[in-house]
Amino acid sequence: MDARTTHAATAARSVLEAPDIARVLTRIAHEIVERAKGADDVVLLGIPTRGVHLARRLAARLEEITGKEPGQMPVGSLDITMYRDDLRLRPARALARTEIPGDGIDGRLVVLVDDVLFSGRTIRAALDALGDIGRPRAVQLAVLVDRGHRELPIRADYVGKNLPTSLRETVKVQLTEEDGRDSVLLGARGTAPADGQ
Amino acid sequence: MKRHLISAADLTRDDAVLILDTAEELARIADRPIKKLPTLRGRTVVNLFFEDSTRTRISFEAAAKRLSADVINFSAKGSSVSKGESLKDTALTLEAMGADAVVIRHHDSGAPHRLATSGWIGGSVVNAGDGTHEHPTQALLDAFTMRRHLTSGTGQDLAGRRITIVGDILHSRVARSNVHLLSTLGAEVTLVAPPTLVPFAVESWPCEVSYDLDAVIGKSDAVMMLRVQRERMNAAFFPTEREYARRYGLDGERMARMPEHAIVMHPGPMNRGMEITAEVADSPRCTAVEQVANGVSIRMAVLYLLLGGNEPAVATTRTATEESK
Numbered sequence: 001m002d003a004r005t006t007h008a009a010t011a012a013r014s015v016l017e018a019p020d021i022a023r024v025l026t027r028i029a030h031e032i033v034e035r036a037k038g039a040d041d042v043v044l045l046g047i048p049t050r051g052v053h054l055a056r057r058l059a060a061r062l063e064e065i066t067g068k069e070p071g072q073m074p075v076g077s078l079d080i081t082m083y084r085d086d087l088r089l090r091p092a093r094a095l096a097r098t099e100i101p102g103d104g105i106d107g108r109l110v111v112l113v114d115d116v117l118f119s120g121r122t123i124r125a126a127l128d129a130l131g132d133i134g135r136p137r138a139v140q141l142a143v144l145v146d147r148g149h150r151e152l153p154i155r156a157d158y159v160g161k162n163l164p165t166s167l168r169e170t171v172k173v174q175l176t177e178e179d180g181r182d183s184v185l186l187g188a189r190g191t192a193p194a195d196g197q
Numbered sequence: 198m199k200r201h202l203i204s205a206a207d208l209t210r211d212d213a214v215l216i217l218d219t220a221e222e223l224a225r226i227a228d229r230p231i232k233k234l235p236t237l238r239g240r241t242v243v244n245l246f247f248e249d250s251t252r253t254r255i256s257f258e259a260a261a262k263r264l265s266a267d268v269i270n271f272s273a274k275g276s277s278v279s280k281g282e283s284l285k286d287t288a289l290t291l292e293a294m295g296a297d298a299v300v301i302r303h304h305d306s307g308a309p310h311r312l313a314t315s316g317w318i319g320g321s322v323v324n325a326g327d328g329t330h331e332h333p334t335q336a337l338l339d340a341f342t343m344r345r346h347l348t349s350g351t352g353q354d355l356a357g358r359r360i361t362i363v364g365d366i367l368h369s370r371v372a373r374s375n376v377h378l379l380s381t382l383g384a385e386v387t388l389v390a391p392p393t394l395v396p397f398a399v400e401s402w403p404c405e406v407s408y409d410l411d412a413v414i415g416k417s418d419a420v421m422m423l424r425v426q427r428e429r430m431n432a433a434f435f436p437t438e439r440e441y442a443r444r445y446g447l448d449g450e451r452m453a454r455m456p457e458h459a460i461v462m463h464p465g466p467m468n469r470g471m472e473i474t475a476e477v478a479d480s481p482r483c484t485a486v487e488q489v490a491n492g493v494s495i496r497m498a499v500l501y502l503l504l505g506g507n508e509p510a511v512a513t514t515r516t517a518t519e520e521s522k
Contacts, residue, residue: 079222082234082235082236082501083234083236087236087505087506088506089507091507092501092503092504092505093506094218094219095218095219095222095223097222098225132229132231132233132234133229134230
């Protein structure tokens with residue numbers, strides 16, 4: 001794993017840097033407000049690990065735009081591990097936190113937030129997980145990067161950057177909260193299968 | 198994690214913390230309107246109970262059902278076992294029915310180990326209590342309860358916490374599993390019992406032994422009271438029940454001498470008036486009911502970690518070699 005990361009890092013090319021990511025998130029926040037006509041009933045749910053950080057950043061921007069007090073925007077996390085369709089292909093994995101905001105998601109507009117949209121299988125799992133938690137008015141999807149290669153009929157409502165990739169490439173999102181810096185890296189795939197699907 | 202869960206001693210610190218952390222996340226399912234996950238859909242879990250149990254069997258059943266597994270309950274009473282069927286033939290029957298996991302409680306120590314290493318069945322074996330040997334999921338749920346009360350929670354172990362286990366250690370599989378698991382997690386365990394109820398070769402266990410409850414109760418972070426297992430006793434281990442209760446029972450006055458933050462635990466079933474008074478059992482410091490609720494989360498975590506992933510290819514060869522021995 002380590003060997004692959006270092007290899008990918010040396011071959012990787014940065015496609016988005018910190019200021020680009022900041023700009024992109026601000027734009028997505030504005031789009032959410034525009035589409036949801038004020039973002040009053042919006043609940044942001046990030047998909048661990050990096051989706052959660054992105055959801056928190058989006059929430060902060062939405063609070064600025066709509067003039068809400070900091071912390072008023074409902075934001076949470078949705079772990080999809082138990083709903084994955086590839087569970088039986090690998091050893092059981094550790095679970096991440098699912099944190100649904102106090103008022104729940106019934107009748108709200110849920111915006112799922114993830115870092116990379118790839119096969120679409122994560123989002124399918126997230127939709128299944130949502131169904132067990134409540135019944136939102138609508139569900140939308142915001143992603144930082146859409147790298148293509150969908151395997152399911154799923155599309156994002158808000159896309160930070162469309163990044164045409166080949167299947168041999170890897171897309172790695174780094175965020176300050178998790179990795180110490182903000183960037184999106186495009187690298188060549190090693191022998192190990194890519195993570196973050 | 199390994200393929201089977203037979204003994205708490207088989208778990209490394211990282212295994213144990215992973216189970217506790219997984220249980221911590223799964224505990225949140227209980228607050229949801231739909232208390233179910235699709236993870237083990239299409240898997241079959243057999244509860245194979247040769248000995249009476251309410252708590253553990255129901256707990257395993259609830260855990261497997263919340264993970265969407267199919268559950269088959271098998272109790273020795275009213276089955277072919279009462280007609281003289283051997284463990285091997287019962288196991289072969291279960292294998293033929295395609296059991297992915299067998300949760301076994303047996304009155305003989307070592308029965309789960311036999312089942313896991315004999316090659317009779319291909320699925321995972323989870324020990325739900327065997328004789329006076331081990332009861333690993335009980336130890337895990339006890340550790341989970343302690344961790345919630347005594348530490349900051351997820352990711353933590355029990356390093357430096359002082360745990361006192363009081364009562365019928367000799368017949369207690371709960372005590373044995375707890376000693377192994379708690380010492381793996383870094384806790385300091387002290388066993389307190391009359392000399393007649395301390396097991397042989399206890400000095401090889403990773404714990405202290407005391408015969409005086411009052412001497413250790415003042416510096417315990419958790420005090421676990423064990424039931425006196427009269428059904429396993431074939432000799433006089435102490436003069437009278439009153440004397441036992443006076444020296445080794447927990448009453449309100451003794452509880453008051455425990456540190457402010459310390460909790461009272463009991464794996465159940467309780468004998469009120471014997472090892473624990475009603476006053477203590479009903480006090481908010483007693484976690485007996487909470488332990489039952491935590492049991493479901495722990496058993497979900499164990500089933501998920503054993504069955505949720507792909508089949509470890511190692512296990513098949515291992516059972517095969519052990520069979521040929």
